[in-house]
Amino acid sequence: MQELERITARRSELDTLAEELAKQLQEVQAEREELVIAERVLNRLAEQGRAVEGAAATIAPTPAG
Structure with a gap:
């Protein structure tokens, strides 16, 4: 049962991260x-x-040199 809890917790973390991203x-x-x-x-x-x-x-006139 401990494995299932860890998997569920990690999946929840990843869901939150996915929403933030x-x-x-x-x-x-x-x-x-x-x-x-x-x-x-x-x-x-x-x-x-x-x-x-x-x-x-x-348009501008050329200056006299």
């Missing part, structure tokens, strides 16, 4: 999604910045 995994996945969105936003802003700089360079 599942929660951590959800948190990690949510953070990764947020970072993907932030990365896309920064890339778009950088592209817009380059486009504005390019447009300004074509």
